[in-house]
Amino acid sequence: xxxxMVFHTQIASIMExxxxxxxxxxxxxxxxxxxxxRLEITQSQKExxxxxxxxxxxxxxxxxxxxxxxxxxxxxxSRPSSVKILDRYRGMARGEGHLTGGHRSFVKPAGHNTWxxxxxxxxxxxxxxxxxxxxxxxxxxxxxxxxxxKQERSEREEDPRHSREIQTGAPHVATEVPTTTAPGPxxxxxxxxxxxxxxxxxxxxETDTETLTVTHRLLHTGSDHRSDPERLGRGRLGCPxxxxxxxxxxxxxxxxxxxxPGDGDTLxxxxxDLSCSYTTEMDPVNMPLGLETQTDxxxxxxxxxxxxxxxxxxxxxxxxVIVVEEVTxxxxxxxxxxLNADKTPLGEGHxxxxxxxxYRESLGTNPNVATQSPLHILRDTVSTSMGxxxxxxxxxxxxxxxxKDQRAKAQGGGATxxxxxxxxxxxxxxxxxxxxxxxxxxxxxxxxGVKPFSCTQCHMRFAQAGNLKIxxxxxxGVKPFSCTxxxxxxxxxxxxxxxxxxxxGxNSTAAVM
DNA sequence: CTGGGGACGGGGCCC
DNA sequence: CGGGCCCCGTCCCCA
Numbered sequence: 001x002x003x004x005m006v007f008h009t010q011i012a013s014i015m016e017x018x019x020x021x022x023x024x025x026x027x028x029x030x031x032x033x034x035x036x037x038r039l040e041i042t043q044s045q046k047e048x049x050x051x052x053x054x055x056x057x058x059x060x061x062x063x064x065x066x067x068x069x070x071x072x073x074x075x076x077x078s079r080p081s082s083v084k085i086l087d088r089y090r091g092m093a094r095g096e097g098h099l100t101g102g103h104r105s106f107v108k109p110a111g112h113n114t115w116x117x118x119x120x121x122x123x124x125x126x127x128x129x130x131x132x133x134x135x136x137x138x139x140x141x142x143x144x145x146x147x148x149x150k151q152e153r154s155e156r157e158e159d160p161r162h163s164r165e166i167q168t169g170a171p172h173v174a175t176e177v178p179t180t181t182a183p184g185p186x187x188x189x190x191x192x193x194x195x196x197x198x199x200x201x202x203x204x205x206e207t208d209t210e211t212l213t214v215t216h217r218l219l220h221t222g223s224d225h226r227s228d229p230e231r232l233g234r235g236r237l238g239c240p241x242x243x244x245x246x247x248x249x250x251x252x253x254x255x256x257x258x259x260x261p262g263d264g265d266t267l268x269x270x271x272x273d274l275s276c277s278y279t280t281e282m283d284p285v286n287m288p289l290g291l292e293t294q295t296d297x298x299x300x301x302x303x304x305x306x307x308x309x310x311x312x313x314x315x316x317x318x319x320x321v322i323v324v325e326e327v328t329x330x331x332x333x334x335x336x337x338x339l340n341a342d343k344t345p346l347g348e349g350h351x352x353x354x355x356x357x358x359y360r361e362s363l364g365t366n367p368n369v370a371t372q373s374p375l376h377i378l379r380d381t382v383s384t385s386m387g388x389x390x391x392x393x394x395x396x397x398x399x400x401x402x403x404k405d406q407r408a409k410a411q412g413g414g415a416t417x418x419x420x421x422x423x424x425x426x427x428x429x430x431x432x433x434x435x436x437x438x439x440x441x442x443x444x445x446x447x448x449g450v451k452p453f454s455c456t457q458c459h460m461r462f463a464q465a466g467n468l469k470i471x472x473x474x475x476x477g478v479k480p481f482s483c484t485x486x487x488x489x490x491x492x493x494x495x496x497x498x499x500x501x502x503x504x505g506x507n508s509t510a511a512v513m
Numbered sequence: 514c515t516g517g518g519g520a521c522g523g524g525g526c527c528c
Numbered sequence: 529c530g531g532g533c534c535c536c537g538t539c540c541c542c543a
Contacts, residue, residue, distance in 0.1 A: 434521085434522090435522075435523085436522090436523090436531090436532080436533095437531090437532075437533095438532070438533060438534085439521070439522070439523095442520080442521080443520075443521075445520095446519080446520070460518090462518080462519085463519075463520080464519080464520075464521095464535095465534075465535075466534090466535060466536060466537085467517095467518065467519065467520080469535085469536090470517080470518085471517075471518075473517095474516085474517075488515095490515085490516085491516080491517080492516080492517070492518095492538095493536090493537065493538070494537085494538060494539060494540090495515070495516070495517085497538085497539095498514085498515085498539095499514080499515080502514075
């Protein structure tokens with residue numbers, strides 16, 4: 001028994017020794033690893049300190065440079081804004097600026113005109129209520145003896161804040177200077193022309209003698225104030241295509257009412273008592289949606305929207321796309337583009353009629369509008385890459401934008417690719433050409449979702465008065481079109497025509513063909 | 514095959 | 529006479 005106890009005691013002591021040895025071993029290993037780890041940490045800390053010092057040094061350098069630049073700009077404050085913009089642009093090229101805010105179009109300084117005499121500003125605002133302007137920068141450098149390149153800038157109504165940002169060169173405002181116009185010396189003369197025009201439409205000049213490349217730029221800033229009600233209330237608010245008009249390229253025109261109540265009988269069909277009302281309310285349901293915001297500032301920062309000869313392709317399985325490759329506009333030598341300064345629909349928003357709502361009001365109460373315009377679609381889905389300038393200084397922009405309307409794509413493609421002379425008016429959203437401005441304005445409701453004509457009985461809305469009138473037949477039961485063979489009656493004329501194919505045996509598909 | 518909405522082109526009127 | 533605007537006719541598409 002005693003032996004057994006001694007044996008157990010010895011075993012216990014041995015176990016204890018072994019355990020202690022194991023613990024010591026573990027501790028030793030831990031200590032070793034810890035030492036190594038500490039060493040690594042120390043080295044990392046040293047590296048961090050060195051990098052921090054470098055960073056501080058760089059920040060100091062940047063601050064110093066910025067201060068110098070500010071001083072220089074003050075000294076050159078009498079220089080034209082565009083030149084200052086050029087300076088800033090160059091500064092950005094040097095890495096002094098920031099592109100965090102994307103790009104903006106520069107605007108004529110509000111309140112005071114800093115343009116020099118050799119920078120004529122031609123403002124053609126038609127009704128004087130223009131909220132959009134077109135700025136065409138024409139380089140008249142001697143070196144520009146060749147085909148000149150005009151750069152148009154879309155512009156909103158003069159926004160003091162906007163101007164101030166530009167003038168002060170706020171870091172977040174990166175004003176891009178057209179790359180096609182090599183930043184010339186300060187002596188570069190530029191004529192800037194503001195042209196009033198219809199939204200999203202521009203006129204293709206036919207009498208021009210010199211080919212120019214017009215680049216339409218959809219300028220926007222990533223952290224912009226797009227949703228700012230104030231901004232929405234100004235400028236393009238009154239225009240259907242407006243919400244995105246800030247990104248509109250060029251040829252903005254003054255606004256007008258869709259159907260001025262002064263016109264009065266917009267829906268008056270001469271006794272046809274249409275129980276309809278005229279509103280300018282946006283139909284959120286029909287508003288273009290699904291904007292996958294691709295404001296990739298790192299890629300393009302700003303999107304150029306160019307148009308003219310373009311090809312179409314399906315780069316996106318999900319939907320049709322339009323590849324806009326280049327804009328070619330013929331312009332006379334000595335003059336700015338001759339633009340058709342017309343009033344745009346849904347502009348001033350007359351409220352003379354009971355059923356007439358102020359469009360801007362509607363927009364103001366519908367903040368979604370600002371983000372649902374097709375132009376936003378354009379902005380947000382456009383994948384832009386800028387090609388190199390050709391030998392003539394033309395810049396070719398390539399764009400791929402998703403088109404919401406496949407039909408518009410098909411039709412628009414034909415319209416523009418053919419470059420029909422008759423279709424002088426182009427929709428800036430889909431590049432479709434139209435023969436007259438009114439058609440463009442109507443067409444643009446496709447993009448804007450504006451449906452000014454509403455039925456009072458079912459509150460359906462229509463973009464065209466004629467469609468509303470036809471729609472009214474649903475309520476009235478009027479079927480003016482009757483078949484002479486079977487006395488079937490139809491409310492649509494085409495329904496009758498389609499129906500008569502049954503009698504004639506004409507194949508519907510063949511009829512289509 | 515029908516009903517109905519969306520969209521475009523063009524004629525006619527007015528200024 | 530030309531441009532702008534309104535309206536209508538027409539076609540396409542979808543349910």
